[in-house]
Amino acid sequence: MPSASSRSSLPQQQTAIVAQGSGQLAIRHDAPVPFMSSDMAIVKTEAVAVNPVDAKMLDYSPAPGAIHGYDFAGTIVALGADALALGHLAVGDRVAGLVHGMNKLQPNNGAFAEYVGASADLLLKVPDHMRFEEAASFGTGVATACLGLFSELRVPASFDQLLEHCSVANKQAEPAIEEREFILIAGGSTATGTRAIQLAKLFDLALRFGAEKAFDYHSPTCAADIRAYTRNELAYALDCRAGGRYVSLEPFRETVTQTRSLTIEPSWMMALTIFGNEVALDGDYARDARPQDRQLGAQATAAVQALLDRGLIDTHPVKVMSGGVAENTSHSSLSFTQRHPKHLKLVLSFNLFDRFEQISSSLNPFDMASAETTLPTIDLSGYINPKSSEDKAQVITQVREACEQYGFFQAIGHGVPVSAQQGLFRGIDNLFNMPKEDKMKLSFLNNICRRGYEASGDTVRDGDALPDSKEAYFIGYENPVVEPPGFHGPNVWPDLPEADFRAPVWAYYEKTKTLGATIWEILLEGLGYSPTVLKAFAKKPMVPMKMIRYPPGNATKPGQFGIGAHTDFGGVTVLLQQPGKEGLQVWDEKKEDWLAVPALEDVYVINCGNMIQTWSGGRYKSAKHRVINQGDSERLSCATFWHGDFDATNPLDPEDPDKATVGQLLFKRFDKQFSLPPGWNAKTTEVH
Numbered sequence: 244m245p246s247a248s249s250r251s252s253l254p255q256q257q258t259a260i261v262a263q264g265s266g267q268l269a270i271r272h273d274a275p276v277p278f279m280s281s282d283m284a285i286v287k288t289e290a291v292a293v294n295p296v297d298a299k300m301l302d303y304s305p306a307p308g309a310i311h312g313y314d315f316a317g318t319i320v321a322l323g324a325d326a327l328a329l330g331h332l333a334v335g336d337r338v339a340g341l342v343h344g345m346n347k348l349q350p351n352n353g354a355f356a357e358y359v360g361a362s363a364d365l366l367l368k369v370p371d372h373m374r375f376e377e378a379a380s381f382g383t384g385v386a387t388a389c390l391g392l393f394s395e396l397r398v399p400a401s402f403d404q405l406l407e408h409c410s411v412a413n414k415q416a417e418p419a420i421e422e423r424e425f426i427l428i429a430g431g432s433t434a435t436g437t438r439a440i441q442l443a444k445l446f447d448l449a450l451r452f453g454a455e456k457a458f459d460y461h462s463p464t465c466a467a468d469i470r471a472y473t474r475n476e477l478a479y480a481l482d483c484r485a486g487g488r489y490v491s492l493e494p495f496r497e498t499v500t501q502t503r504s505l506t507i508e509p510s511w512m513m514a515l516t517i518f519g520n521e522v523a524l525d526g527d528y529a530r531d532a533r534p535q536d537r538q539l540g541a542q543a544t545a546a547v548q549a550l551l552d553r554g555l556i557d558t559h560p561v562k563v564m565s566g567g568v569a570e571n572t573s574h575s576s577l578s579f580t581q582r583h584p585k586h587l588k589l590v591l592s593f594n595l596f597d598r599f600e601q602i603s604s605s606l607n608p609f610d611m612a613s614a615e616t617t618l619p620t621i622d623l624s625g626y627i628n629p630k631s632s633e634d635k636a637q638v639i640t641q642v643r644e645a646c647e648q649y650g651f652f653q654a655i656g657h658g659v660p661v662s663a664q665q666g667l668f669r670g671i672d673n674l675f676n677m678p679k680e681d682k683m684k685l686s687f688l689n690n691i692c693r694r695g696y697e698a699s700g701d702t703v704r705d706g707d708a709l710p711d712s713k714e715a716y717f718i719g720y721e722n723p724v725v726e727p728p729g730f731h732g733p734n735v736w737p738d739l740p741e742a743d744f745r746a747p748v749w750a751y752y753e754k755t756k757t758l759g760a761t762i763w764e765i766l767l768e769g770l771g772y773s774p775t776v777l778k779a780f781a782k783k784p785m786v787p788m789k790m791i792r793y794p795p796g797n798a799t800k801p802g803q804f805g806i807g808a809h810t811d812f813g814g815v816t817v818l819l820q821q822p823g824k825e826g827l828q829v830w831d832e833k834k835e836d837w838l839a840v841p842a843l844e845d846v847y848v849i850n851c852g853n854m855i856q857t858w859s860g861g862r863y864k865s866a867k868h869r870v871i872n873q874g875d876s877e878r879l880s881c882a883t884f885w886h887g888d889f890d891a892t893n894p895l896d897p898e899d900p901d902k903a904t905v906g907q908l909l910f911k912r913f914d915k916q917f918s919l920p921p922g923w924n925a926k927t928t929e930v931h
Contacts, residue, residue: 253285253321253358254276254358255276256274257276258270258271258274258356259274259355259356259357260312260353261308261310261311261353262301262305262308262309262345263307263308264305264307265302266301266302266305267301274310274356275351276351276357276358277349277352277358278351279321279360280323281324281325282323282362282364283360284319284338284366285320285322286315286317286318286319286320286338286358286359286361286366287319287320287357288315288354288356288359289316289317289375290315290317290374290376290378291312291316291379292313292314292379292382294314294383295802296383297312297313299802300801301345303525303526303528303800303801304524304801305345306345306346306347306350309344309345309346309349309350310350310351310352310353310354311345311353311354311355312344312355312356313341313342313343314340314341314380314381315339315342315379315382316337316338316339316340316378317338317339317359318335318336318337318338319332319333319334319336320358321334322363323363325363329363332363332366332368336368337369337371337375337378338361338366338367338369338378339366339367339378339381340361340362340366340367340381341365341382341383341517342354342360342361342362343515343518343522347523348521362518362537364541364544365386365517365518365541365544366544367381367385367547367548368551370551370552385544386543389539389540389543389547390516390536390539390543394535394536394539513528515530516530516533517536517537517540518537519532519534519538519540520532520537617840617841618645618649618651618652618829618838618840618848619641619644619645619652620652620653620654621645621652621653621654622654622655623638623656623658623761623765624656624657626638626639626761627658638765639765639768642762642766642769643766646855646862646863649829649831649838650829650851650856650863650865650866651848651849651868652850653843653846654847654849655846655847657758657847658754659751659754659755659847661844661845663754664819664845666751667747667881668879668881669747670745670747670748670751670790671790671879671881672879673739674716674737674744674790675714677739681737681738682696682737683698685735685737687735690735691729692729692731692734693717693729693730694718694719694733694734695717695735696714696735697715697716697717699711699712699713699714699794700712702806704806704807709800709802709803711804711805711807712798712800712803712804713793713805714791714792715789715791715792716790717787717789717790718734718735718748718749718752718788718790719731719734719787720783720784720785720786721733721749728889728910730785730906731785731889748790751881752788755817755883756885758883759814759883759885760781760784760885762815762817763781763815763885766815766851766855770859770862770895776894779891779894780887780888780891781888784887784888785884785887785909786883786885787883787884787886788882788883789882789884790881791881792878793826793870793879793880794877795874795877796871796873796874796875799872804869804871805826805869805870805872805878806869808830809867810853810865810867811850811851811852811865811884812852812853812854812908813852813853813854813855813884813886813887813905813908814851814852814854814884814886814887815849815851815852815855815884816850816852816882816883816885817849817884818847818849818850819847819880819881820840820842820843820880821878821879821880822843822844824842824872824879825840825842825873825874826842826870826874826878827839827868827880828840828869828870828871829866829868830866830868831866832864832866850865850868851865852865852886853865854905854908857893858893858895859895886909887905888905889904889905889906890904890905891904891905892904892905
């Protein structure tokens with residue numbers, strides 16, 4: 244018979260992690276233990292899981308003084324009267340679940356605490372064989388998958404049918420592929436994705452769970468492959484990365500509705516509505532009370548419990564961090580989920596509260612780049628103006644080693660005057676301070692040569708929930724007429740005085756165009772080739788330049804990057820950062836960590852693109868990088884990309900079976916990366 248424990252037997256205070264403000268957390272040793280309502284269970288926390296939403300909402304909608312955290316596992320120490328009446332829970336049961344952490348309306352309840360006040364009808368009993376650390380991965384993933392599939396997508400199924408179909412006595416032959424409807428689950432390796440896949444497959448009467456078919460969203464034929472496999476009859480889509488019917492976990496881009504308004508019914512959801520109460524978050528994330536979601540949540544929990552008891556639901560793969568919650572939090576543990584592979588759920592043990600110490604510094608959700616390792620800084624003057632052959636050889640060796648290890652290095656002695664750099668930034672500032680309507684008239688999406696203005700939100704990176712927040716402006720090699728297929732042609736110049744933009748920008752462009760060619764020569768010599776090889780693929784090279792402005796960190800949406808993680812497409816990138824405005828981070832594969840790159844005056848950041856990595860046989864790396872402007876002011880930068888001729892193929896290996904030209908690769912990358920309007924390709928293909 245289930246038993247209850249008196250609320251009076253619990254301590255009045257506890258140790259907990261509370262929000263202090265945007266991006267700021269602290270440890271409190273005198274936080275109140277949550278009030279136990281009649282439908283609640285008080286759980287002594289044993290393990291917690293960290294979700295991207297923990298960091299995102301701390302930045303976007305903080306509730307100062309409120310206990311943070313969502314996913315937990317632990318042992319029941321007290322039950323309310325209504326919770327006890329449910330009949331299936333008892334004090335001492337091992338359970339896992341979800342709580343609305345950092346809740347303005349219930350600030351004393353969150354997962355990152357010694358005690359959690361949990362809705363009893365939404366708790367899962369943990370099997371004896373399962374560790375608390377594994378069980379902590381259930382909460383948000385299960386709730387989101389169930390609401391997404393059965394409430395938002397409204398798949399034609401019920402929880403009773405799900406259980407009936409999974410029973411041994413009711414096993415049936417799986418219907419033929421022609422008779423079934425398809426569900427696309429994007430982000431299937433996430434904790435929510437794996438839960439959604441298991442539930443969807445169990446309803447389809449599969450005896451083994453797992454996706455029926457996996458598609459790589461990095462593949463240029465991904466959409467076509469999905470259409471072919473589903474015979475163009477895809478009925479539902481659940482996007483677990485963001486972010487028939489389309490449901491996302493984040494506000495979706497307007498292009499979703501604009502391009503598919505007649506065939507897709509899009510929506511996005513918040514798992515926190517599963518408690519049936521008001522969700523008091525800022526902006527688009529706020530929700531009115533939805534009692535129907537609480538009812539569905541209770542039904543879903545009962546169904547998942549039955550599947551869990553039968554051994555039909557697995558836990559999501561987890562990475563257990565060593566040490567206690569406090570010491571990991573003080574080292575940016577909330578950000579740590581962004582650093583590790585998305586297929587792993589980060590969990591922490593809660594058995595070391597006695598070692599808690601007060602956090603002395605703020606925690607920024609994106610502050611996860613290591614400052615312990617820095618990129619090499621190389622003086623190029625020994626190559627550009629050598630005093631001896633040894634000077635040149637030393638630079639070649641340094642560049643080769645840096646590009647083999649990192650794919651990046653910092654450069655001084657580059658030959659670009661500081662006055663030219665300062666003039667460039669003044670011009671960029673003048674440009675982006677123009678009225679928005681004037682900039683939009685210069686949109687690069689309306690220009691066959693891809694010159695002109697890129698608005699914030701135009702660039703979409705694979706795997707990112709939101710588009711890039713930055714705005715940009717493109718120029719390139721100046722040609723009086725358009726040369727098919729449009730990578731050479733006239734630039735688009737804004738209506739500004741010559742001295743305020745065009746003159747300083749063009750002077751700077753010419754300097755970095757020369758510097759890019761020099762870097763190519765050094766890279767070629769590092770591989771044992773003569774620098775004259777450059778002429779074989781650079782008779783009339785494509786050298787676009789991109790001027791960029793990032794909004795202040797507090798002006799972006801939660802989880803939104805200035806530029807999301809990516810590799811550069813082509814050859815050499817020559818980047819200048821506004822001094823003192825940090826934000827660039829480079830991925831170090833060996834350390835599995837992001838390296839922060841300082842923004843220093845008269846120091847360039849040089850990196851290799853995918854084309855160089857391929858042409859060098861993998862010796863030179865094309866490393867992932869991203870930009871996060873954490874400052875409270877705008878940030879400027881400028882990148883010059885030195886690619887080569889449009890029709891050039893690998894000059895280092897004429898027998899390379901991949902005959903894709905530089906231009907073909909660039910078209911593929913450009914078309915994939917931007918939110919292009921329907922029919923955009925016609926603007927380029929008509930001149931091929």
